[in-house]
Amino acid sequence: MTIRAGVAGWPIAHSLSPVIHGAWIRAAGLDADYTAFGPESDDQFRDLVREVRQGTLRGLNVTAPWKEIALALADEVSDTARACGSANLLWQHKGVLRADITDGHGLMAALAEQAPALEGTGRVAVVLGAGGAARAAVHALGQVFAEVRIINRTPARAEALIAAVQPHSPALLVHRDAVSDAALIVNALSVPPEVDMTALSPDAVLMDMTYRPLMTEFLRAGSDRGQTTVDGLAMLIGQARPSFATLFGVTPPDVDVRAEALRVLGGRA
Incomplete structure (x- = not known):
């Protein structure tokens, strides 16, 4: 069964997270999909989180403006996320919705x-x-x-x-x-x-x-x-590594995701 995960935020078209995670997915040979979700409303974001609770989605990275709501919806919150007042990672484990933040x-x-x-x-x-x-x-x-x-x-x-x-x-x-x-x-x-x-x-x-x-x-x-x-791209890749390991259960492969991201970034500039 295909593992489904993604990033939730609005606006989301600019996100390089699907490029980074997609490169790791291909390199690892996973049957997985990482999608950019664009919930515009609180209700739409909560619907996505409900899919995580139900197991339809393995988990979500979360970006603005939903990081504080992500923290509030979780059952268990890491000490770091609590200290930061927001979460950029949601996943479900044994029926428990967990939240963490990997920005630091x-x-x-x-x-x-x-x-x-x-x-x-x-x-x-x-x-x-x-x-x-x-x-x-x-x-x-x-x-x-x-x-x-x-x-x-x-x-x-x-x-x-x-x-x-x-x-x-x-x-x-x-x-x-x-x-x-x-x-x-x-x-x-x-x-x-x-x-x-x-x-x-x-x-x-x-x-x-x-x-x-x-x-x-x-x-x-x-x-x-x-x-x-x-630069900020190094930070984006750095925060994505622990997210990938949590969402897909494997360490990110040794592949040059920065080069992949720079190609896309240059194409959008």
Whole structure:
């Protein structure tokens, strides 16, 4: 019987998840299908989740705007998903609907791949933004860095993020507009951030969580100054690996899914 899984979000046409998972499915020789679902309404998303409960679907990756609802619908939630306040992975096991989030795993995998010299011990990381993506980043970085600073135009949102994540983080989480001593700056905004590149340490690493475009204005400005940069596609692939293992029960094969994704990304640009 064909294993059915997919990604749920709206809009969804831009998603590269079917490309990535599809490449792994083919390489592993699985009788499986990974589909991009586009539920536009809360009811349509709940119908998809019902299919997961019934076993018609093995599980779902979840993206905006359904990640918080995914968390609320689950029977069992991982500590990480609870700390982040959202879930990007739903699956059913022995009648129990489970939720997890792999965004932080993807972020750290991207850093390990594209900035292997980065060391968080005793260092400062800065996250730009205070939305859902920023919350996952702050939680993940808070396990590695000594201090994580949140820079956001609305102080109240930054303070709310800190209050929610701090109990789950060994790092000091603060709202402070300072980047000069940062080892890492992560853009979790959907728009180009305003960062004074001249204030950065020469060894500061810049990361952008978006992958459209792959080389964002933020990363290009850093690259032009010789800073190490990390792109959002590496994070997308990194978060997909544990999702694939959960949904299909096998480790992702050693195949160049980045090249597959770049071909599609170039075709859509």
